[in-house]
Amino acid sequence: MHFFSDNVAPVHPAVFAAMQAADAVDVGYDGDRLSRALDARFSALFGREAAVLWMPTGTAANAIALAALCPPYGGVICHSEAHIQNDECGAPEFYTHGAKLLIAGGEDARMTPETVRALADAIVDDVHRVQPRALSLTNATELGTVYSPDDVAALASLARQRGWRVHMDGARVANAIVHLGCTPAELTEGVDVLSFGFVKNGGLSTEALVFFDPKLADDARRRRKRGGHLLSKGRYAAAQIHAMLDDDLWLANARAANGAAARLAAAARARLIHPVEANELFLRMTPAEAASLRALGFGFYDWSDGVIRLVTHWASPAAEVDALAQAIAALP
Amino acid sequence: MHFFSDNVAPVHPAVFAAMQAADAVDVGYDGDRLSRALDARFSALFGREAAVLWMPTGTAANAIALAALCPPYGGVICHSEAHIQNDECGAPEFYTHGAKLLIAGGEDARMTPETVRALADAIVDDVHRVQPRALSLTNATELGTVYSPDDVAALASLARQRGWRVHMDGARVANAIVHLGCTPAELTEGVDVLSFGFVKNGGLSTEALVFFDPKLADDARRRRKRGGHLLSKGRYAAAQIHAMLDDDLWLANARAANGAAARLAAAARARLIHPVEANELFLRMTPAEAASLRALGFGFYDWSDGVIRLVTHWASPAAEVDALAQAIAALP
Amino acid sequence: MHFFSDNVAPVHPAVFAAMQAADAVDVGYDGDRLSRALDARFSALFGREAAVLWMPTGTAANAIALAALCPPYGGVICHSEAHIQNDECGAPEFYTHGAKLLIAGGEDARMTPETVRALADAIVDDVHRVQPRALSLTNATELGTVYSPDDVAALASLARQRGWRVHMDGARVANAIVHLGCTPAELTEGVDVLSFGFVKNGGLSTEALVFFDPKLADDARRRRKRGGHLLSKGRYAAAQIHAMLDDDLWLANARAANGAAARLAAAARARLIHPVEANELFLRMTPAEAASLRALGFGFYDWSDGVIRLVTHWASPAAEVDALAQAIAALP
């Protein structure tokens, strides 16, 4: 019973079906019918012009986004818990050619205008210090919390005042949108580029990199090729995205994952370290307690001393979720 | 009727079947059962120890291979027709952090020990000139010819004498092996790293990067992650490779592609610019002749003034191939 | 009256004299007599084999040292106050091609085995996290304190256990050596590369990058050329270093700078934030107090809220130092 991560989850059958329904023979790279339809599809979804590139991983999407926003000698402000800071083996530094991540604080993995200002105001504006050029926020965050539309807008507004560009790492943006009950457009006001995640949410191997400033996409297209991410048979990548958007599958899947997390949260209320607003839970738990859960067949990560992480996904079996909820509630 | 490229070809049904048969739930990245089986599978295929990483594109495989072989201040010797030189938007320079491609000549896109020596001997050995550190050859070449096992061994031997590492870009290595009737081991003697192509040969989105010096693979693993190529659900990538190797599907597919090319070659003997040893043909053809073929529904690239390129693939419909052969033969 | 920094200081006349005494005509780059003598000279000074490259700036020396020690996907452990982290506009990230600085704590800008272990032990050893490969310490530190030979040896020993290489940023290593009364060899036990600073200590435009593992120097020589630091007339750079070493001028100059700092420290004892062990002082001071000193003609930096920094140098005029000491003592 896997509660390790949402990338252990299966691929939704509709995704495979769409791939097999794609034109078997079509123009290579991203010249095919399905790839060419992405701009219009996301423009409609967000209600504003968007230029969209499929990407094989969230790491590639994030890193190429940052390269489009920040020069090699610039800095990207992000939270100390950010995936780009901790979990990408330096991909942002690689794609930006050495830009520096500038680390801001904030409760529950959320930066605030105050924490960002505190960081930025301490950086002397001269040629010796790396100057901020972009801000990257993760929504939902790495700790299972969300930024509201107002939170995002406040950070984006600060960024605009300072001349910084804004990136949103949306590996779990579907979970955030479902939790907030807002539209994709409302959650991305002021954002220049969004890494729109599908893989953790039932997809196979394709994320969407959404540029709300289409001029940035030409640069990114070349960086994608140069990074080795321009798939030869791109039509099968585009098909995955279309399948996830059809009939709002992405929202249904996220709703299922969040629902499973909520059931676990209800059983673990007293142990929660952070609010549960998406599909991740962080629980206080002694090693002995964790061992007793594992003995029952539940798998999960130790996050830090005395804290475990549980992750649900679109296909978490209800029986396993309920069993885990009961087991947690039953801990002495 | 597409004779543009082998990446317009469909995915073999066995590849999709294998993906759907993969464990729906398994450890993420490359910790799954199928990914972990790759080293042993390729070691058996090549009869020597190999460490293998799946890669989403040939460009990524080539560039990460070169980064493992050549320092940023070094040079990689390759032919002027090499894919790494002409068709990867600088991916080798990106992944190696600025290594320089050093261009050797040779008929029919094949370097020889003589052309390589001529290049290398002209480079003064000092700190001002970029010094060669690796040699990269493409087999089958970009012009549809092949290096024999002896050709490869001669270049590899020269490289070893000079202290250079050897990379083989095998985007179409299956076509070369089928043409030569040799084993994979025979064709890669002295090679340190092979980009083993599957996508042009019936695959979907996965190539294999095969390190015959397994110590190099640890470095490459980190570069793969850092390049954004460590897929979250790697089991579906590994499944593609296993499907291609099962029952020698890769050889059967290459045989089909080469066979189609041979039928075209027989009809176009007098027009051939290069020997046809794989699945690509380069034909002398006037614009008027090319237009008349296009008017019949055949699609292909103009390669250079008065030269067209035809590419066949594993699923080139026999009727289309025959029709094209007749049309060429019937040109006045 | 400048107490801003030691780079406002004049060039020692012996340095100019040595440059003018150098062979006017000699082989270019570093093929000249004076450059070729550096290895032997530093090997004698440190009592072990050393390979030495002149460098125009400390930033270049540090960055090229780190590039020789750490791969692009690795990390360099340093203190949060480190010059490489704060004052080089990302030069380490540039020269290492994106390695990450991993920030350790410690009082008075000094890391300890404990703070380093705490940092390193929290880094999961997998391919997602940047792994430490090197440790860089500054001696004297950016806060005017020093690491003793035992401090250095303890950090180097930890590094060796973990498989990390060790760099010392010695922009003010002369000040540290003078303060400690130790030999250069004693202070660099276990260090792989030392950036040996001369410019802040009376030099003009040349630091020495000292490799105690000479094999690393060949790589660094190419990175120096590639970084644009291989001066055309290198003999004049080498001459500067020889002049600083002749008759222990570097020690005399550092003694003078430290002495001036000590006189100020004696007058400001109650205001000191950090021990004064080199030529920098950090003093608690209200804005009004700072303004009153400035009104008397003293120049210095505001370091942070309520803290000023004073820096002395080899040629700080005694009268100015005494005047400042009295002015500080006289503050109400």
Add this chain to the structure above:
Amino acid sequence: MHFFSDNVAPVHPAVFAAMQAADAVDVGYDGDRLSRALDARFSALFGREAAVLWMPTGTAANAIALAALCPPYGGVICHSEAHIQNDECGAPEFYTHGAKLLIAGGEDARMTPETVRALADAIVDDVHRVQPRALSLTNATELGTVYSPDDVAALASLARQRGWRVHMDGARVANAIVHLGCTPAELTEGVDVLSFGFVKNGGLSTEALVFFDPKLADDARRRRKRGGHLLSKGRYAAAQIHAMLDDDLWLANARAANGAAARLAAAARARLIHPVEANELFLRMTPAEAASLRALGFGFYDWSDGVIRLVTHWASPAAEVDALAQAIAALP
């Protein structure tokens, strides 16, 4: 008797004098009086607004110029004989983060609009091929010839039509100007950035990087710092440039070097491979002839089979020049 290179030449006494006359104590880096005066001085010299950065080497100047003009995924058109292609150990690739040098032909190391068009027109405009973004020409060229103002303007005009930026490597621009009898402004029409060389012409360790589009200079300033080229005591670098410009010393020195070359050319007319328009000569010469000159004490490089290179400089002793001229004329 050195005819190896102009970097074996001595430093002009006025340069040393100016350094010693510079303010011994001043603001660090480039905040000093002399550095701040450079923009105005070069703006006057060129009759248009210029932003100027001192640089320790021509390699650094060239590479930072190209980084300001070309993105990492772009290409820089240059001649096959270009210093940036052959003699900088990949510095352009390093500073541009992997841009590709695209090699154009042309007699006597001079590109022409025709050779450049032939190169550029063969590059398919898609995402797979590196696209030209800049053009770099060397004046005087590496073969001792010059581009006239009309030659430069024609190349710059082509570049402007294609949307490329223009860089001039002026390591020996003084020699070109003296030969042509034109003004600096006339020779740089349409040029965006000039590497203005002084070191080969009597300087010590400082070139000027002249931006005629001052907006580019802010980016370059950060790249200079990040490259480790922001000297701590920049006033001594600026002083060198001022000394070279004072009383047109740079023109007088170039006139002397060109004059010496002309005397040698007159004696070697029948052996010349290229026109002698600056201070370099390329002579047909058998190994036996070369040996006989060396036996007389003359030092020079073998350039290629049967060709030697001679370089004169501002201080080439007249007696040595005359002796060499006679020795060449006396060859059987």
